[in-house]
Amino acid sequence: MKLELLDRLMPALEKRPPRVKLRLFTSGSCRHPEWVTLRGGGLRPVTIPAMWACIEHPSYGWILFDTGYAARFLEATSRLPEKLYRMMTPVQFLSEESAAEQLRRTGIDPAQVGKIVISHFHADHVAGLRDFPNARFIYNPVAYEAVRELTGLSALRRAFLPELLPEDFESRSDTLASAPVITLPPELGFPFPSARDVLGDGSLLAVDLPGHADGQIGLLLATELHTYFLCADAAWSSRAYREARPPHPLAGVIMPSRSDYRESFGRIIQFHRQFPEVRIIPSHCAEASSRWTPGRGTLL
Numbered sequence: 001m002k003l004e005l006l007d008r009l010m011p012a013l014e015k016r017p018p019r020v021k022l023r024l025f026t027s028g029s030c031r032h033p034e035w036v037t038l039r040g041g042g043l044r045p046v047t048i049p050a051m052w053a054c055i056e057h058p059s060y061g062w063i064l065f066d067t068g069y070a071a072r073f074l075e076a077t078s079r080l081p082e083k084l085y086r087m088m089t090p091v092q093f094l095s096e097e098s099a100a101e102q103l104r105r106t107g108i109d110p111a112q113v114g115k116i117v118i119s120h121f122h123a124d125h126v127a128g129l130r131d132f133p134n135a136r137f138i139y140n141p142v143a144y145e146a147v148r149e150l151t152g153l154s155a156l157r158r159a160f161l162p163e164l165l166p167e168d169f170e171s172r173s174d175t176l177a178s179a180p181v182i183t184l185p186p187e188l189g190f191p192f193p194s195a196r197d198v199l200g201d202g203s204l205l206a207v208d209l210p211g212h213a214d215g216q217i218g219l220l221l222a223t224e225l226h227t228y229f230l231c232a233d234a235a236w237s238s239r240a241y242r243e244a245r246p247p248h249p250l251a252g253v254i255m256p257s258r259s260d261y262r263e264s265f266g267r268i269i270q271f272h273r274q275f276p277e278v279r280i281i282p283s284h285c286a287e288a289s290s291r292w293t294p295g296r297g298t299l300l
């Protein structure tokens with residue numbers, strides 16, 4: 001059997017990381033002309049799904065990676081100035097599509113979700129956080145520091161809606177600052193110099209993907225069948241990294257650093273070329289959404 005990526009990292013990890021189970025879901029979508037998200041794309045608007053993941057860990061139980069949209073997003077954007085968010089990003093969302101509702105239909109009680117890894121603090125990734133009363137939140141502290149003081153228009157400019165975070169968000173946070181750093185040997189061809197071992201057992205590796213948002217992270221994990229790289233918004237579609245087509249420069253207006261974005265995007269392209277067997281899942285890829293999420297709770 002071919003050695004999986006995470007096993008190849010074993011010298012750095014010391015022991016074989018436990019395998020997790022993975023389910024991918026879509027909670028709501030928005031519409032933008034294709035050319036915004038893909039260089040050379042068409043004028044017609046395309047549907048951009050908001051995906052998130054539910055990971056089942058043999059010891060830690062249910063862990064989410066982001067949440068997609070939730071009803072609270074619609075409430076939080078019902079008045080000005082927050083309404084501007086929805087005017088610029090027309091969102092389609094039905095309450096039964098929320099992360100909590102979809103998990104319930106899958107037989108998972110939202111109260112049993114123990115951890116939520118947050119890729120970054122844009123509203124389409126954190127809108128469902130309040131539906132998980134017992135979850136602890138894991139994220140790169142750089143991502144939170146960049147938005148925590150923002151309100152009104154300055155928050156909107158960062159696609160951040162403070163009221164989406166639970167009141168006790170900070171006391172329920174376990175930031176990645178305390179997670180062990182794993183140096184990734186360059187001879188493996190791994191385009192990221194290091195990763196953070198989220199749970200300390202090698203099962204979930206967080207890598208830095210800054211640019212789209214400050215402190216954005218992606219997650220590497222392996223199930224019994226495949227290795228996955230959940231790359232959040234560092235690439236907006238599978239075509240983007242396959243065909244090396246970044247978003248239109250206009251999309252850069254929402255990015256805190258275009259040069260960091262280019263570097264993170266370049267690393268994803270390199271990662272794909274180096275490890276073509278790894279399934280890379282951009283949060284907003286329609287192709288990945290239709291391929292992996294229509295089964296609603298299908299184990300991957």
Ligand SMILES: [Zn+2]
Binds near residue numbers: 122124125233283284
């Ligand atoms: Zn997003």
